[in-house]
Amino acid sequence: GAGVSQSPSNKVTEKGKDVELRCDPISGHTALYWYRQSLGQGLEFLIYFQGNSAPDKSGLPSDRFSAERTGGSVSTLTIQRTQQEDSAVYLCASSIQRVETQYFGPGTRLLVL
């Protein structure tokens, strides 16, 4: 079956521009997560959606970052006024329910010039 998909696979943008990253989770998975993988920082949790509950935004690094999940399925991570330090691979994962295996997408590699 289809896994987690993310688009675009690569994104190059100029400092100060806004970017939107998309995640399509595995069908039927109620939990969706965003992580960031950057050199020297490892993998960092950003935000977590579970069903209709309020998202856990505790990992978002600044108010330039936001995410939404429409209809309990597709999610969009938005970074406003991008900075060079935002350059990283942004990973999305989904799981069928709490405390279960998270399945990761291939990531979006973001480069801010």
Next chain:
Amino acid sequence: AQSVTQLDSQVPVFEEAPVELRCNYSSSVSVYLFWYVQYPNQGLQLLLKYLSGSTLVESINGFEAEFNKSQTSFHLRKPSVHISDTAEYFCAVSDNTDKLIFGTGTRLQVFP
């Protein structure tokens, strides 16, 4: 707050040798523990996990990890590695909040 420590950033080893990748965690609550693997140019994949029950868990490709509560460790081991095991390995911990807290990763390089 939870944290995960992977002390070894790189582990070079020859093919067919045994390997241990170390992982220690800190948490004040019950935890669930995971090892994820990232092969070159591929996404993260679950290797094995401990949720409850037997403290020794195994993967289908010969890796095993043992949950040691007293030492707060979840070291990953394989008795004989293969070239194809070359990858980056991430240890992660989760509590009831579900988000994964990852270690910084260990790059396993297997040489012929």
